[in-house]
Amino acid sequence: MGASFLQGSVAGAMCQLRLSGAGSRGPALLQVVEPVLPRLDRQHALELDCGDWLLSYMDLEHLQERLLLHNLNPVVLRSVEPRTIVAGAALGFMTQPWMPAPPAQQQPPEQFRDQEEKAYLYEGCLRSGDVLEHGATVVILGDVNPGARIRAAGDVIVWGRLRGMAHAGSQGNGAARIAALQLQPQQVRIASTTALGPGEHGPPGQPEQAVQRNGQIVIEAAKLPHVPMPNMRLRTPVAK
């Protein structure tokens, strides 16, 4: 819980009074704001960023009085909390709903943290109508029959035949791949790119993978990408 002050730029951007601290309520407001007040810049218009503070009409009115005493007139009010926005609008602020930070910057909840790294191993055949969804890489030891669907946030790796539908990188990871001993999917998706299956058999005995290249899904011979290859010395045939 606290308040911070961001200096406005010369180009005319507003200076900003930003409140932080999740779930804070009105009564603590003045205590938090008071220490920063002397530092506020009087040359620019002031923007109030209330974060997710829940502030009532009364709270905002008190704050406005305080700021006016320091010759400051807040013009814009931003908040994630709808009730704060309503209160601000009632006081005549220009209000803007404030978008929370993109989820990529947020830590996943505690219970998911180690699960996120883990691949899920499924042993058995996925038959028509079966659906498998996972938040990381999925490895299947068995066939995926036509009509079955797999969706994984990481890679989809099938030790068998893939003849159903597979979606790798379902959370937007375009670097995810779909690999199978026999890759004959009905449809493949990587992140938000969709492609129809190849419709023909690959070379026999050659595992294949589908990856995204330049916004298109291509099928190529499967590689082991995440494993650093040891410095292998190729054996040279002994001369007779």
Added chain:
Amino acid sequence: MPSDPGEGKLKTTSTLRLRIEQMPSSDSTAYIDALKSHNCRSIVLCSGKGGVGKTTLTANLGIALAKLGQKTCVVDADYGLRNLDLLLGLESRIVFTAQEVISGSCRLGQALVKHKHETNLMLMPAGNPRMLDWFNPEHMRSLVTMLADSFDFILIDAPAGVEDGFKNAVAGANEAILVVNPEISSVRDADRVAGLLSSQGTFDLIQLVVNRVRPRMVEKLDMLSIEDVLDILAVPLLGVVQEDEQVIVASNLGEPLALGKQKSPAGVAYGNIARRIQGEEVPIPDINAKPAGLMDRLGDFLSTRII
């Protein structure tokens, strides 16, 4: 963007959702043990798709097993559209049905209909379609338990679909025969049914009968071959039945081909399947087409499109 309606809803990064269809199987293990103690094999014939020949196969396998001296009961579990009695030619002899047996208003023996020619074969007829409303898997189990005492084989004719009627039919069995036609929709549905059956965990044996195969179409690559079907389903093959016009004639007469009144390839195939069910080693013949006769070749020529 993919046009999947569920796409946008998946939000957490770390959930595992595995939706392999599961069917409730509460006290089924105890039930299966009881069946085995009676030395009775209860086999459900199912396909998912309709019209592939479940009921015809049930009737014929019933006859064929009875001819081999096995005490056999065929149970019509297709309460909505019952046909088994018709195919066996026993419609007029039905007095009581499974409905009365379950409700306790008649004895088991009163409802069972003995076949006209094969005395080893009995039919447990389906009640009226209103049975759909109240009949549940528990009823099916108690019905089969009553029958298990006096029969070697119980063949349950499941309805099409994978809804309640199917679940009821499946609840009474510890073995299954998947009936499939060599066409893509039938194979797909059978695959789904196979998944449902194996997820239930109460089946000792799931086998496959490929029905209505036309060797000449397979040869011309116009029809899936047996290998294609097995390639997808990966279920042990119990038998192959060729498409046979005689089946339709026999159905209309109410005298299944397995009775052996007419000579027909399908009738022979039914007999072989029954012997394999018994445990005999009967090789599955290669269903290659016979060399085409003059008329066939003429027909082929006429049906060839010349562009």
